[in-house]
Amino acid sequence: MKKGCPFGTHRVIEPQGVLPQPANRIDNDMAIYDNEILIDVQTLNIDSASFTQIKEEAGGNIEKIKAIMKKIVETKGKHQNPVTGSGGMLIGRVEKIGPALEGKCPLKVGDKIATLVSLSLTPLKIDEIHEVRKDIDQVDIQGKAILFESGIYAVIPEDLPENLALSVLDVAGAPAQTAKLVKPGDTVMVIGGAGKSGMLCLYEAKKRAGITGKVICLTHSEKSIKRVQEAQLADEYIVADATNAVEVMEKVKRVTDGQMADIVINCVNVPNTEMASILAAKDDGLIYFFSMATNFTKAALGAEGVGRDTTMIMGNGYTKGHAEIALQIMRESEPLRKVYEELYA
Amino acid sequence: MKKGCPFGTHRVIEPQGVLPQPANRIDNDMAIYDNEILIDVQTLNIDSASFTQIKEEAGGNIEKIKAIMKKIVETKGKHQNPVTGSGGMLIGRVEKIGPALEGKCPLKVGDKIATLVSLSLTPLKIDEIHEVRKDIDQVDIQGKAILFESGIYAVIPEDLPENLALSVLDVAGAPAQTAKLVKPGDTVMVIGGAGKSGMLCLYEAKKRAGITGKVICLTHSEKSIKRVQEAQLADEYIVADATNAVEVMEKVKRVTDGQMADIVINCVNVPNTEMASILAAKDDGLIYFFSMATNFTKAALGAEGVGRDTTMIMGNGYTKGHAEIALQIMRESEPLRKVYEELYA
Numbered sequence A, B: 001m002k003k004g005c006p007f008g009t010h011r012v013i014e015p016q017g018v019l020p021q022p023a024n025r026i027d028n029d030m031a032i033y034d035n036e037i038l039i040d041v042q043t044l045n046i047d048s049a050s051f052t053q054i055k056e057e058a059g060g061n062i063e064k065i066k067a068i069m070k071k072i073v074e075t076k077g078k079h080q081n082p083v084t085g086s087g088g089m090l091i092g093r094v095e096k097i098g099p100a101l102e103g104k105c106p107l108k109v110g111d112k113i114a115t116l117v118s119l120s121l122t123p124l125k126i127d128e129i130h131e132v133r134k135d136i137d138q139v140d141i142q143g144k145a146i147l148f149e150s151g152i153y154a155v156i157p158e159d160l161p162e163n164l165a166l167s168v169l170d171v172a173g174a175p176a177q178t179a180k181l182v183k184p185g186d187t188v189m190v191i192g193g194a195g196k197s198g199m200l201c202l203y204e205a206k207k208r209a210g211i212t213g214k215v216i217c218l219t220h221s222e223k224s225i226k227r228v229q230e231a232q233l234a235d236e237y238i239v240a241d242a243t244n245a246v247e248v249m250e251k252v253k254r255v256t257d258g259q260m261a262d263i264v265i266n267c268v269n270v271p272n273t274e275m276a277s278i279l280a281a282k283d284d285g286l287i288y289f290f291s292m293a294t295n296f297t298k299a300a301l302g303a304e305g306v307g308r309d310t311t312m313i314m315g316n317g318y319t320k321g322h323a324e325i326a327l328q329i330m331r332e333s334e335p336l337r338k339v340y341e342e343l344y345a
């Protein structure tokens, strides 16, 4: 059996020297290397940007969607949309575990897992497409995939509905990082606190900041702030446009008696909110940018422009134990679980 | 006298509600508000990307360069290049200090300072352009500028040549952050360690990591690694292409006995080096991205894609005391000062 690199570089066909994600084509032969896991795939969760593009290209026709998806995998060895560059994730059962992983990896054959690394780097073979669920970006297939040694995954819990687990796992990095960053007594502000990742962050922030802390939720619409208020996820609620830095600063000043936030967590899905995040934080505060719409230069030059010594952390989607931390919230919080079941599951 | 906002929003003319930097036009009337500082400007240091564009547009003609610069300031009230969006910095003497700053600001009238906030947000008036020094992006003028309350600056030291001080101040954030992040015993790797910011980071890293630590310098060319070796700035030297993540990882593995770096400081001036930075760091390591070529999404998804729990910090150009820390290096290190005088002053 061949020995593999932990990152899967042994599967890169073209161009040589890069990692599987930026590669144009990877080897999707389903004979595993010694440190790989073979997965019997059940469902592909296509990234929303990617699936929207495919649907448009197919004019909504199911058979055309299937053909486009098959073509992508045949050409690239992975389901990486050539237009959007993005992937998604998959669910399946462990079929084979490479011998080099024995004792290192807690999985066993038959476990049902969700891969938490992108499909844009995962070797995949589609034998047949059974069903396309257009409205929720899910596609049931018969096929196989490979998980690399460095690839992250979560075992699907028995006690939670599968779709609920999936939607929570999608944003698991945010609440787990919140849990690690927030200390008792902190004033924490979540920008975009009514969203899928934002609500989980609010919950963790309140738990960690405790009775001596203060948790502030900022969202754009009155409608979504109501949802968060009903679930009692924060101590203070602000409705504001996060692209308006001055408005946000003034409102945060009011609810913090001019002290501002120790930690700002940015969970919005729109660009140009870097400056509001910076001005909402204390001078020696910390900002965690989970939003993928964050622009590096705007944040770096923005903080310098107003002479702020803020620490700004880029939202790595992964942190140890992130799946467990995020799923646990669904068990602990009755009201939050209700909201998630209604909205996302 | 009118009361001003610390960030200068009172000077924004168009569009309303934004900060001075993203504004299209700001008020450059030189009657100061109560919390502003009036500067008698001596020299503008135009940002290199901006000046290159202006020179090209002017076909290298000095009078045309002058005309373009004057036009920018007349239109926008600040020297923000409409093509590149960038500014630069300025040197001048303090002419007036707003009464609200009394006791708060250590400056006195007559002090010679360099502003460390961008010209892209600084109200400026040019009366005359005396000299354009095309090769070093400097322009001597007669004119005035305004520094906001939140604006950062450095007093030009008496004991260092002005151009030396300026080139060090340009990248002062990087060594100051290095000084704050590195602890005794750390293995620190500086990617782009032979550059203007990189060498200062190496010096601070060696000082803080101490005899039990290890400092690694990575650059692209054999030529520049020699310069760093002669000045003895690091413990280990690597020549590699930082856009090749796998090559970098293998070479760092070799010089760290497979341990990898506790802290990676990215000071390159080219894109696509996020992945090399991630793979060079330990799983629980820290990466400081000072390079403005850093892409947020590539870093965030890159770390997730290889299952790394790395903390990634965005290089805020400012941190408390950054000017003092950076200038002090020029006093402490004879060999480094020689290199800087040769290359940049």
Ligand SMILES: NC(=O)c1ccc[n+]([C@@H]2O[C@H](COP(=O)([O-])OP(=O)(O)OC[C@H]3O[C@@H](n4cnc5c(N)ncnc54)[C@H](OP(=O)(O)O)[C@@H]3O)[C@@H](O)[C@H]2O)c1
Residues within 6 Å of the ligand: A170, A171, A173, A191, A192, A193, A194, A195, A196, A197, A198, A218, A219, A220, A221, A222, A224, A225, A240, A241, A242, A243, A267, A268, A269, A270, A290, A291, A292, A293, A315, A316, A317, A318, B300, B304
């Ligand atoms: N770093 C990673 O690994 C990773 C992984 C997954 C997702 N993400 C990113 O995380 C972000 C959030 O994802 P999500 O699924 O939680 O999004 P979401 O459910 O769509 O929530 C977005 C939130 O942002 C708020 N918002 C939108 N525009 C706003 C504005 N102008 N001012 C104030 N608030 C505004 C929304 O408020 P209203 O409800 O009031 O409109 C909502 O609360 C996305 O950018 C996504 O790309 C990152």
Ligand SMILES: NC(=O)c1ccc[n+]([C@@H]2O[C@H](COP(=O)([O-])OP(=O)(O)OC[C@H]3O[C@@H](n4cnc5c(N)ncnc54)[C@H](OP(=O)(O)O)[C@@H]3O)[C@@H](O)[C@H]2O)c1
Residues within 6 Å of the ligand: A300, A304, B170, B171, B173, B191, B192, B193, B194, B195, B196, B197, B198, B218, B219, B220, B221, B222, B224, B225, B240, B241, B242, B243, B267, B268, B269, B270, B290, B291, B292, B293, B315, B316, B317, B318
């Ligand atoms: N965050 C902030 O506030 C702030 C402020 C100022 C500057 N910056 C940024 O800091 C960065 C560095 O500035 P600088 O003035 O120090 O730059 P610099 O003097 O031009 O140095 C660049 C360094 O990168 C190395 N390099 C270039 N391509 C490489 C590659 N493919 N592989 C390995 N090394 C490579 C060069 O190596 P060789 O010498 O061998 O070619 C050199 O050592 C820039 O991106 C700049 O925008 C940020």
